[in-house]
Amino acid sequence: MRLEVNKKNENISSIKRGLYWRLFRVVNPWTIFAFLCAILIATPLITILYYLVEGPSDTWHHLAETVLGEYIFNSIFLVIGVSFFTFIIGVSTAWLVSTSSFYGRKFFEWALILPLAVPTYIVAIAYAGIFDYTGPIQQFTQWLGFNLGAGFFEIVNIQGVMVIMSFVLYPYVFVLARAWFVNQSSTLLETGRMLGSNPTRTFFTLALPVARPAIVAGLSLVIMEVLNDYGAVKYFGVNTLTTGIFRSWFSLGDIAAAIYMCAVLMAVVFLILGLEKWQRGKARYDENRSGSKPLQRYNPSRGKKVLITLWCSLPIIVGFLLPVLQLINWWWVSDTRIVDPSFARLVSNSFLLAATTSILGVSVALFLIYSIKLYPFWLMRILGKFSTLGYSIPGAVIAVGIMIPLLYFDHWITNYLENYWEMGLGFVLSGTLMGLVFAYIVRFLAVAYYPVEASFRKTSDYFLGASRVLGVPPAKTLRKIYIPLIKTGILSGALLLFVDVLKELPLTLIMRPFNFNTLATRAFELASDEMVTEAAAPALVIILTGIVPIILLSKLVSRKN
Amino acid sequence: MRINIPLFAGLLTLATGMLISSCVGGSSNKQVNVYSHRHYPVDQEIFKNFTEKTGIQVNVVSASADELITKLELEGSRSPADILITVDAGRLEKAKSSGLLQELNGDIFSENIAPNFRDPDNYWFAFTYRARAIAYAPDRVSTDEVSTYEQLAAPHLKNRVVMRSSEHTYNQSLMASILAHFGPQKSADWCKRLTDNFSRSPRGNDRDQLKAVAAGLGDVTICNTYYVAKLAESPIEAEREVFNSIRIIFPNQKDRGTHINISGAGLTQYAPNKENAVRLLEYLVSPEVQQKLSVENHEYPVIDGVEMSPFLQEWGDFKIDELPLGELGKHNEQAVRILDQCGWR
Numbered sequence: 090m091r092l093e094v095n096k097k098n099e100n101i102s103s104i105k106r107g108l109y110w111r112l113f114r115v116v117n118p119w120t121i122f123a124f125l126c127a128i129l130i131a132t133p134l135i136t137i138l139y140y141l142v143e144g145p146s147d148t149w150h151h152l153a154e155t156v157l158g159e160y161i162f163n164s165i166f167l168v169i170g171v172s173f174f175t176f177i178i179g180v181s182t183a184w185l186v187s188t189s190s191f192y193g194r195k196f197f198e199w200a201l202i203l204p205l206a207v208p209t210y211i212v213a214i215a216y217a218g219i220f221d222y223t224g225p226i227q228q229f230t231q232w233l234g235f236n237l238g239a240g241f242f243e244i245v246n247i248q249g250v251m252v253i254m255s256f257v258l259y260p261y262v263f264v265l266a267r268a269w270f271v272n273q274s275s276t277l278l279e280t281g282r283m284l285g286s287n288p289t290r291t292f293f294t295l296a297l298p299v300a301r302p303a304i305v306a307g308l309s310l311v312i313m314e315v316l317n318d319y320g321a322v323k324y325f326g327v328n329t330l331t332t333g334i335f336r337s338w339f340s341l342g343d344i345a346a347a348i349y350m351c352a353v354l355m356a357v358v359f360l361i362l363g364l365e366k367w368q369r370g371k372a373r374y375d376e377n378r379s380g381s382k383p384l385q386r387y388n389p390s391r392g393k394k395v396l397i398t399l400w401c402s403l404p405i406i407v408g409f410l411l412p413v414l415q416l417i418n419w420w421w422v423s424d425t426r427i428v429d430p431s432f433a434r435l436v437s438n439s440f441l442l443a444a445t446t447s448i449l450g451v452s453v454a455l456f457l458i459y460s461i462k463l464y465p466f467w468l469m470r471i472l473g474k475f476s477t478l479g480y481s482i483p484g485a486v487i488a489v490g491i492m493i494p495l496l497y498f499d500h501w502i503t504n505y506l507e508n509y510w511e512m513g514l515g516f517v518l519s520g521t522l523m524g525l526v527f528a529y530i531v532r533f534l535a536v537a538y539y540p541v542e543a544s545f546r547k548t549s550d551y552f553l554g555a556s557r558v559l560g561v562p563p564a565k566t567l568r569k570i571y572i573p574l575i576k577t578g579i580l581s582g583a584l585l586l587f588v589d590v591l592k593e594l595p596l597t598l599i600m601r602p603f604n605f606n607t608l609a610t611r612a613f614e615l616a617s618d619e620m621v622t623e624a625a626a627p628a629l630v631i632i633l634t635g636i637v638p639i640i641l642l643s644k645l646v647s648r649k650n
Numbered sequence: 651m652r653i654n655i656p657l658f659a660g661l662l663t664l665a666t667g668m669l670i671s672s673c674v675g676g677s678s679n680k681q682v683n684v685y686s687h688r689h690y691p692v693d694q695e696i697f698k699n700f701t702e703k704t705g706i707q708v709n710v711v712s713a714s715a716d717e718l719i720t721k722l723e724l725e726g727s728r729s730p731a732d733i734l735i736t737v738d739a740g741r742l743e744k745a746k747s748s749g750l751l752q753e754l755n756g757d758i759f760s761e762n763i764a765p766n767f768r769d770p771d772n773y774w775f776a777f778t779y780r781a782r783a784i785a786y787a788p789d790r791v792s793t794d795e796v797s798t799y800e801q802l803a804a805p806h807l808k809n810r811v812v813m814r815s816s817e818h819t820y821n822q823s824l825m826a827s828i829l830a831h832f833g834p835q836k837s838a839d840w841c842k843r844l845t846d847n848f849s850r851s852p853r854g855n856d857r858d859q860l861k862a863v864a865a866g867l868g869d870v871t872i873c874n875t876y877y878v879a880k881l882a883e884s885p886i887e888a889e890r891e892v893f894n895s896i897r898i899i900f901p902n903q904k905d906r907g908t909h910i911n912i913s914g915a916g917l918t919q920y921a922p923n924k925e926n927a928v929r930l931l932e933y934l935v936s937p938e939v940q941q942k943l944s945v946e947n948h949e950y951p952v953i954d955g956v957e958m959s960p961f962l963q964e965w966g967d968f969k970i971d972e973l974p975l976g977e978l979g980k981h982n983e984q985a986v987r988i989l990d991q992c993g994w995r
């Protein structure tokens with residue numbers, strides 16, 4: 090009798106537990122927190138989209154009739170061209186450095202990432218200077234007695250921007266593709282080799298298709314970087330959707346038209362990412378490897394080794410060495426040869442901001458992705474993707490999207506404090522460093538998100554199932570199993586984020602507190618007043634500061650489990 | 651390598667703590683907050699001198715005028731800003747018409763600054779100005795070929811004009827001044843013919859246009875006066891040679907005068923440190939600062955009896971277009987539309 094009652098109770102409680110479990114599946118600390126995070130980051134983007142509801146303005150019709158076609162054409166031309174070149178440069182160098190031995194291979198492992206430390210607009214200005222009438226190349230040919238005509242070295246055009254961007258942005262593809270090749274199970278490639286496949290064939294039929302998620306992640310970053318670039322295209326007089334956004338907002342004073350332009354830009358991004366996803370279809374990439382041993386490198390002939398070395402040197406020379414030499418040249422001729430003590434302050438400001446943002450940003454990305462993995466329901470997925478869109482939107486526009494909700498909150502809280510506590514307090518978030526860090530995360534989440542997501546995709550879902558069965562809570566699974574497995578992705582994300590924040594300009598300009606300068610703002614202010622030579626010193630310091638995390642990044646990628 | 655969670659958490663707390671601590675404090679009565687589009691080193695020195703003189707701390711955020719205006723609009727009545735500084739009259743006019751500025755009561759402004767350098771309602775004033783002059787290669791162009799803005803659109807300069815993009819305020823304001831004088835029909839026609847005269851698509855900044863003229867990529871361009879002077883002081887020898895190989899001319903001296911634009915300032919509507927702000931604004935038009943701006947930055951002073959930069963002295967006096975500067979702001983939007991329509995990129 091007593092036994093039966095007990096059984097009955099047990100039955101009821103198990104039904105109850107099942108019910109709770111079902112509720113728990115959807116509403117639990119993980120999903121709630123992830124949801125809040127995603128909402129917080131998506132709010133500025135939703136604010137921007139809100140303007141779309143108002144309908145197109147008169148300015149929009151004017152733009153659509155006159156210049157929109159050219160803007161779209163130029164943007165798409167740049168996206169296609171830069172994607173093509175970054176793919177060729179990034180993937181080829183990543184493959185060679187990971188799987189082949191040649192002269193200076195160790196050096197190229199980290200040196201190939203160097204262009205990442207140089208802001209695109211600075212490289213653009215440097216190249217304009219190099220090929221300029223008063224620049225070294227023209228002066229040199231004139232000195233030699235050749236008169237090639239002032240227009241001979243004309244690089245200030247759309248093709249010029251395309252090439253420059255490709256040589257600056259390829260490291261995004263390189264870093265992610267290389268992290269993949271290094272962690273690739275040697276079994277796959279060695280099986281190919283044993284079956285008699287030559288290196289070229291192995292690359293095209295085995296490595297390339299399998300590395301697709303990483304390459305696409307890298308290319309996505311490149312594309313978004315291309316689409317939001319303002320400094321380089323403006324200097325080169327190439328009108329893109331981004332310059333269009335600035336034109337409609339600033340010159341025509343129409344923020345709604347600017348937002349419409351933004352929507353077109355986002356549509357382009359969605360289209361490209363959607364096409365990739367559609368083409369990928371149902372293919373899955375949860376390649377599983379355990380205890381992979383280091384790959385036996387190919388050992389090509391001496392002639393080939395020289396060629397490989399030359400090929401790998403090219404992007405470093407074009408994307409890093411030449412512009413840096415030009416900057417050093419400018420710095421040398423300028424009066425501000427001595428770097429004064431205020432530089433220490435600039436460096437520490439930049440460094441602290443970048444470090445805080447990269448730690449926070451990567452944590453948020455990790456958390457979001459893991460939550461989606463745990464509870465993959467549609468709302469979270471969409472929010473997750475949505476919160477990475479900030480990367481494709483120009484910083485100045487994001488600033489508006491951020492300031493509207495931030496100031497709303499600030500007004501609310503200051504009113505509250507004044508009414509109930511009679512406390513006079515300035516803004517709590519806007520115009521503070523906290524607000525700025527939040528803005529960076531909204532803007533750059535994608536940089537942390539994609540590498541982490543790509544490395545998560547390589548891990549198996551079985552771990553999750555196994556730890557569930559064993560009753561291990563998800564947090565512990567994350568800490569004990571996933572973080573060690575995907576730490577390369579996490580750290581790649583963190584370092585890329587660090588470098589991006591270091592270089593960031595428009596958001597910093599508008600959202601920073603009073604009297605707060607970073608290296609990037611100082612360099613920009615000087616350069617925009619057409620004092621390029623004076624801007625060289627802070628620009629060089631940005632590059633030097635950026636090199637540190639970059640070397641760390643490469644050390645990390647090349648370290649095998 | 652293992653990720654050390656306590657270390658990670660520690661770093662995070664430390665970084666957040668540092669950020670928060672740097673946000674607190676710094677609020678005293680002896681301060682004034684400036685939103686500025688100008689970021690010349692000489693401005694920093696001027697603010698520093700002001701602090702030494704008065705003990706009032708000057709806090710600055712600099713970004714583009716339009717961004718700062720948007721920021722002011724969003725911040726509303728609680729904005730910390732006291733002063734808005736722009737490099738273009740049009741933007742000040744825009745701030746005024748959006749209700750972001752307040753009237754300046756002070757005899758210093760109305761007595762010392764000529765009326766054409768002030769807003770008629772005293773909402774803003776100019777503290778320096780510069781001319782948009784024509785620069786040309788003297789070996790290829792004669793002075794009377796390029797003595798007016800209108801002449802640049804004439805057929806004899808076909809494929810000989812270089813110009814920067816219309817993205818920049820300088821060209822938009824020039825277009826706005828033409829529009830204010832001649833109306834939409836004629837200005838659109840001028841713009842179209844001028845654009846047809848371009849020898850290359852617009853790119854680069856003002857200095858680049860001067861270099862292009864020296865290099866023979868074009869024979870004539872329009873540029874701001876202080877860039878020409880700065881070219882002469884360039885540390886790069888080839889750039890100083892560019893200065894020597896070009897000449898500048900102040901256009902339209904026989905009729906309406908040369909188009910100018912200003913660096914100007916206004917007091918914000920909700921300025922929390924109004925008294926300090928007015929003192930700083932007064933300081934900007936003091937002879938000491940005016941001379942510094944002219945001698946070191948090659949800008950024209952707005953008050954009389956100030957020593958000017960040797961370059962400005964050499965170029966001499968010129969007739970200024972008397973169009974009220976506020977008109978530039980009122981016509982800006984239409985000017986941009988015309989620029990778009992005639993294909994000045």
